[in-house]
Amino acid sequence: MTTFSLIILLAPLVGAVVIGLTFRALPTKLHGYLGTLAIFVSFAAAIGAFLDLQDRGAEERQVVVEVWDLARTAGVDAQFALLLDPLSIFMALVVSGVSALIHLYSVSYMAGDRGYSRFFAYLNFFVFSMLLLVLAANFFLLIVGWAFVGAASYLLISFWYRRRTATAAGIKAFVINVVGDVGLVLGTYFVFKHLGTLDFLRGFALVEEEFSRNEADLVAGCLLILVGAFAKSAQVPLHTWLPDAMEGPTPVSALIHAATMVTAGVYLIARLHPLFEQAPIAADVGAIIGCATLLIAATIGLVVTDLKRVIAYSTMSQIGYMVMAVCSAAYVGGLFHLMTHAFFKALLFMAAGSVIAAMAGEQNLDRMGGFKRAMPFTFGCMVVGGLALSGIPPFSGFFSKDEIIALVAAREDWHVVLAILGLVGAFMTAVYTWRMIFRAFYGDPVEPARELEHGHLYHAPKHTNPATGEEEDTDVGFPGPEHHIAEREWSMKGAMAVLAVLATVGGIVQIPHVTHMLHDFLEPTFHDSRYYETLEPSDALTYGGMLAGAVLGLAGIAVAYRFWVRDPERPAAIRARLAGLHGFFVRKWYFDELIDTLIVRPFAWFGRFGRNVFERVVVNGVFVGGTSGAVRAGSAAVRAAQSGFLRYYAALLLLGITALGLYFLISAS
Amino acid sequence: MSIEWYLVVSALVFCIGLGGILTRRNPLVILLCLELMLNAANLALVAFARAHGNQEGQIFALIVMVVAACEVAVGLGLIVAIYRRRLPIDVDELRELQG
Numbered sequence: 130m131t132t133f134s135l136i137i138l139l140a141p142l143v144g145a146v147v148i149g150l151t152f153r154a155l156p157t158k159l160h161g162y163l164g165t166l167a168i169f170v171s172f173a174a175a176i177g178a179f180l181d182l183q184d185r186g187a188e189e190r191q192v193v194v195e196v197w198d199l200a201r202t203a204g205v206d207a208q209f210a211l212l213l214d215p216l217s218i219f220m221a222l223v224v225s226g227v228s229a230l231i232h233l234y235s236v237s238y239m240a241g242d243r244g245y246s247r248f249f250a251y252l253n254f255f256v257f258s259m260l261l262l263v264l265a266a267n268f269f270l271l272i273v274g275w276a277f278v279g280a281a282s283y284l285l286i287s288f289w290y291r292r293r294t295a296t297a298a299g300i301k302a303f304v305i306n307v308v309g310d311v312g313l314v315l316g317t318y319f320v321f322k323h324l325g326t327l328d329f330l331r332g333f334a335l336v337e338e339e340f341s342r343n344e345a346d347l348v349a350g351c352l353l354i355l356v357g358a359f360a361k362s363a364q365v366p367l368h369t370w371l372p373d374a375m376e377g378p379t380p381v382s383a384l385i386h387a388a389t390m391v392t393a394g395v396y397l398i399a400r401l402h403p404l405f406e407q408a409p410i411a412a413d414v415g416a417i418i419g420c421a422t423l424l425i426a427a428t429i430g431l432v433v434t435d436l437k438r439v440i441a442y443s444t445m446s447q448i449g450y451m452v453m454a455v456c457s458a459a460y461v462g463g464l465f466h467l468m469t470h471a472f473f474k475a476l477l478f479m480a481a482g483s484v485i486a487a488m489a490g491e492q493n494l495d496r497m498g499g500f501k502r503a504m505p506f507t508f509g510c511m512v513v514g515g516l517a518l519s520g521i522p523p524f525s526g527f528f529s530k531d532e533i534i535a536l537v538a539a540r541e542d543w544h545v546v547l548a549i550l551g552l553v554g555a556f557m558t559a560v561y562t563w564r565m566i567f568r569a570f571y572g573d574p575v576e577p578a579r580e581l582e583h584g585h586l587y588h589a590p591k592h593t594n595p596a597t598g599e600e601e602d603t604d605v606g607f608p609g610p611e612h613h614i615a616e617r618e619w620s621m622k623g624a625m626a627v628l629a630v631l632a633t634v635g636g637i638v639q640i641p642h643v644t645h646m647l648h649d650f651l652e653p654t655f656h657d658s659r660y661y662e663t664l665e666p667s668d669a670l671t672y673g674g675m676l677a678g679a680v681l682g683l684a685g686i687a688v689a690y691r692f693w694v695r696d697p698e699r700p701a702a703i704r705a706r707l708a709g710l711h712g713f714f715v716r717k718w719y720f721d722e723l724i725d726t727l728i729v730r731p732f733a734w735f736g737r738f739g740r741n742v743f744e745r746v747v748v749n750g751v752f753v754g755g756t757s758g759a760v761r762a763g764s765a766a767v768r769a770a771q772s773g774f775l776r777y778y779a780a781l782l783l784l785g786i787t788a789l790g791l792y793f794l795i796s797a798s
Numbered sequence: 799m800s801i802e803w804y805l806v807v808s809a810l811v812f813c814i815g816l817g818g819i820l821t822r823r824n825p826l827v828i829l830l831c832l833e834l835m836l837n838a839a840n841l842a843l844v845a846f847a848r849a850h851g852n853q854e855g856q857i858f859a860l861i862v863m864v865v866a867a868c869e870v871a872v873g874l875g876l877i878v879a880i881y882r883r884r885l886p887i888d889v890d891e892l893r894e895l896q897g
Contacts, residue, residue, distance in 0.1 A: 773893025775828070779819050 130181055131194045134211045136174035137221055138260055140167045145253035152246040161236040164249035168232050168256055172225040179218050190214060190653035191330060193266050206327055212266030216654040219464065219647075220263035220396055227388045227471045228256045230624040234479055235380040237618035238486070241611030242378075243604055248288060252384065255281035259389050263396060267327040268317045271397075275313060275357070278390045279306035285385060286377040291606030294596045298373035305370045309360020312353045313397075319350030320404060333403040333657060340407050351404055351411030354397065358415075362394030362448045364422045369721050371445055375437040375492075376596070378608075379482030382437055387444045387478050388471035395451040395467055399460050402658055406458065415456030416537075420547045423449030425718055427557035431564070432714040434494045435595075436481050439565045443518065444474055446554060450533050453551065457544055458660035459536030461648045465639050466533055468647075469525035473517035473632035479615070479625050480511040484569055486612035488577050489589040492596075494565065499574030503581035507615045508570050510625045515566050517632040519559035519682040525635030527678065530555060532639060535666035535674040552677055559685020567693040586614065641671045804845035812838035823888045825880070829873045836866045 144167025148160045155163075182190055191214040200207040211217075232252060239248050258281050262274030280303075287299030317327075323339045323346060324332040340347040356367070363371035374386045385391070398405060398415065405412040423446045430442035447470050454463030484500060484507060485492055501508050517524035520531065534555075538548035577587035592601045592608070603610040615621040638646040655661040666674070692700050704711050716722070770781070811834055818831030840859040847855025880887060 775889040775893070776820050776823075783816065783820075 130178065130192050130213055131196075133174045133178035133181060134194050134213055134264060135196070137171050137178065137225065138211070138257065138264065140171040140174065141253045141257035141260065143167060145250050145257060148246055148250040148253060152250070157245050158240070160246040160249050161232075161240070164253050165229065165232040165236060167253055168225060168229040171256065171260065172222070172229045175218065175221040175225045178213055179222060182213065182215065182218055187653055193328075193330065195266075199269070204325055206267070207269040208267060208328070209270065210266035210328070211264045211270075212329060213264065214654045215651045216396075216399060216464070217264050219468070219651065221260055223468050223471050224259050224263060224389045225256065227475050227628075228252075228259075228384055230627055231380050231384040231388070231475060231479075233620045234383070234482075234624040235378075237613045237620045238380055238482055239378065239609075240613060242609035244288065244606070248285075248378070251281060251284045251288070252380075255285065255385060255390070259393070262393055266329055268321065268329070268332075269327050271400075272310070272314060272317065275361070275393070276310055278385075278393065279303060279310065279361070282306065282374070282385050282390055285381040286374045288377055288381065289607055291604075292376065292594055292601065293599070294594060295376040298370070298376040302370040302374050305360050305367050309357040309367065312356025312360065313358075316350045316353030316355075316357065319346050319353065322346070329400065336403045336407050343408055343410055347404065347408045348411050351401075351408040352414065354401060354404075355411060355415050355418075358394030358397045358452070359418065360394075361397075362391050362452060363445050364394070364418055364449065364452055365425055366720060366724065368422065368426070368445055369717070369724060372433075372438045372441045372717070375435070375441050379437065379478055379485060382441070383475045383478030383482070386441065387474040391444060391448055392451065392467045392471070395448065395455055395463055398452065398455040399464060402455070402458070402460060402655065405456065406659055412456045412458070416453050416544070416547060419449045419452030419454075419456060420550050421449070422446070423453065423554045424550060424557075427554050427561065428714050429717050430561035431557060432711060436484065436492045436494055436497065436565065436569065437478070438492075439494070439561060440474065440477050440481055443477075443558065443562065444470075446558060447474065447518070450530065450551060450554070453547055454533040454537060457537045457540050457547065458658065458664055459533055459540075460655055460658070460661060461639065461651060462529065462533035462536045464651065465647050466526075466529035468638075469517065469529040469632070469635045472628050472635050473514045473524075473526055476510055476625060476628040476632050477514035477518065479621065479628065480507045480514060483507040483615035483621065483625075484511075486614045487581055487587065489587050489612060490592070490595055490608060491577075491589070494568045497569045497575060498572035499570070499578045500581075501570040503574065503578040504570075504614065504616055506622060506625070510615070510629050511566055511570065513629045513632055515562045517635075518562050519685060520555055520678045521559075521682045521686070522675075522679050523633075523636065525632050527675075527682070528636035528640055531671075531675045531678045532641070534678065535641070535671050536664060538670050538674065539664055539666040540660075548674070552674075552681055555678055556681040556685045559682045560689050563686045563689035564693055567689055571694050572697070581614075581616075586612070641666075641675070642668075801845050801849045805842060808838045808842040808845065810838075811835075811841065823890050825873070825877050825887060825889055828889065829870060829877075832869065832873075833866060836862055 144164050148164055152160065182192070185192075191212070194211040194213060196209040196211065198206075198208050232249070235248065235252065239245055242248065255278060258274050258277030260274075262271060262278055265271040265274055283299045283303040283306075286302050287296045289295045320332070321327060324335050326332045326335070358364075360367040371386060371391065375382055377386070405415070426442045426445035426449060430439055430446060433439050433442060447466065451463040451466050451470070454460070454466065483504065484497065487500065487504060487507075488497060491497070513524070517526035520527045530551075534548045534551045537544050537551065574582065580587045592603055592610075593599060594601055601607045613621065615625055637644060639648060652661070692703075713719070815831040815834030815838060818834065819828050822828055822831065840862050843855040843859045843862070845855075847853065847859075877887070880892070885892065
């Protein structure tokens with residue numbers, strides 16, 4: 130087990146270091162394969178760990194591998210220890226598996242970019258950080274991994290570092306993630322203060338003794354941990370970085386901002402379930418915010434015209450489902466959806482990347498159309514991903530989303546409202562997903578699509594930033610001159626095909642009343658949960674939810690079909706009628722403006738105040754000026770005594786000796 | 799003869815030397831005045847030695863003479879060097895050493 134866990138972690142790290150150090154020595158193309166190989170090794174080791182775990186008895190499926198002690202003093206037990214239990218193995222499998230496919234995709238997609246080696250070094254480093262996060266056996270290592278993925282995310286969002294919008298987006302993501310990091314660290318402190326240990330398993334065993342139900346300190350700690358989870362998982366109101374993060378290359382969006390990093394918050398809540406079950410107030414807050422996020426993001430997704438941002442808002446919305454689920458103790462539902470979402474969302478991003486490459490970097494849906502015939506493979510993948518996302522049976526998303534809704538509804542009381550809102554969200558999900566697909570693939574073929582049908586890949590007359598239209602070149606720091614589409618590259622095609630199959634059949638692990646693989650597999654992690662075994666939706670709820678989900682999904686597709694294929698004039702008419710609401714959604718519910726007014730501007734004002742008043746008057750004037758003034762005045766006085774007149778010195782000497790003599794005479798008498 | 803008279807003479811000579819140092823500008827005269835001050839101190843030392851009836855004061859006076867000889871050697875050397883460089887023989891003019 131030790132060997133497997135270390136290989137899982139070290140393979141990506143070694144990959145990152147080797148690629149980083151040999152970027153001149155080895156041919157560039159090799160780095161892509163090296164990076165991909167490292168992740169495949171890691172994935173294989175994860176499978177090994179999985180099989181090893183399955184060989185053990187149910188009670189022994191929580192293995193802690195203590196590699197070494199980092200610090201063990203005065204009550205702090207920071208160890209480099211890895212926890213291998215079903216939950217972490219599950220996450221490791223999803224992360225390394227999807228990462229491996231996305232690396233494979235990137236081998237072609239990023240070919241021709243001048244930063245090819247750097248890209249793979251960053252990407253491997255990200256996978257290492259993410260695996261460190263999910264395998265951590267204590268808060269300490271978790272926070273390290275947590276910060277590392279934030280840094281990797283920053284590096285990859287700003288990958289095209291000469292693009293102004295990309296660097297701005299990277300900074301935004303990093304700042305918001307640091308807000309979350311601070312929340313996580315402070316929350317950890319609250320918990321650590323009472324439990325006296327950073328270790329997960331030792332701490333969880335003490336939770337019920339040390340904390341009474343809803344104890345203030347625990348609720349505060351859990352809420353702060355939720356701040357960390359929300360910042361990482363892009364939940365309202367810390368979500369504004371995720372749509373901007375789409376400035377990064379598309380494989381980055383697929384890997385970090387859809388499949389893995391943004392689900393870290395969900396993992397965190399599931400991992401810390403004993404704390405949240407002891408602090409139901411915090412869990413309820415989380416569930417409500419998750420539900421709010423899924424609705425807010427879905428409404429924005431309905432109006433956004435940027436292809437990648439539609440999927441980004443969809444990601445936010447789907448993570449809202451997961452957060453709602455894990456905060457309502459529907460752990461299997463949340464984690465199941467995490468897995469299927471990783472499959473179909475990565476697939477959707479890959480297909481979107483293929484379309485964007487065919488459009489020569491253009492991302493605006495308004496300028497797309499008619500790619501159906503030009504790119505049949507991409508279209509097929511997009512349809513599979515879209516069906517899975519909309520929750521159409523028998524695709525994977527259908528089972529996972531309905532598992533969430535049924536389990537949340539089974540919590541009864543007000544959780545039922547959350548489940549109903551979840552169904553509303555499911556309808557909107559179908560509408561915005563298929564709006565995107567219909568707009569990109571149906572209608573009259575645009576010029577790039579026509580060229581592609583004739584066998585040529587469209588090249589834009591000049592390279593521009595798709596967001597602002599600024600002119601760019603293709604040197605390092607900007608996207609490369611070549612672009613590659615799934616139809617022509619085996620590695621892109623292969624990665625997408627595997628994900629398409631997984632997105633289609635991924636649901637079989639947890640079909641109500643048929644299979645309970647995931648439930649049984651995760652059981653050892655959640656054996657101390659008070660809901661895990663008892664929370665069981667009734668048959669009416671299960672089948673009713675499935676029926677409602679399927680019907681709403683199909684209805685959403687039908688609405689999208691009617692609006693964007695049959696009657697393309699309709700959306701404009703509706704938009705004109707609901708101009709206010711449309712504007713509200715297009716401006717993303719004014720969250721950016723709100724944060725700008727409430728936080729950014731006051732801080733900027735405070736900074737200016739500090740610079741102009743405090744710095745200038747107090748620091749420069751009083752401290753620096755006062756000190757130097759005193760020294761200058763003192764030295765001027767001393768300098769004046771140094772006249773160079775010998776007789777003057779002699780007189781001073783005389784005066785001094787006389788004064789000394791007088792002093793002794795007076796003190797002696 | 800009581801010791802007071804010796805001390806009065808010593809103090810007078812010392813003050814004459816001091817006054818010379820404070821008022822005169824010629825280094826040669828200043829050296830002379832320094833000698834006066836040192837010898838005033840010698841006079842007091844010898845007087846005290848006699849009053850106490852032991853030899854320590856006399857030994858001190860001898861040591862002071864040695865020091866005075868050294869000082870004169872250095873001081874005269876400096877004056878000769880100044881003269882050779884045709885610098886003014888005036889301590890107020892020679893004040894570049896103030897740093």
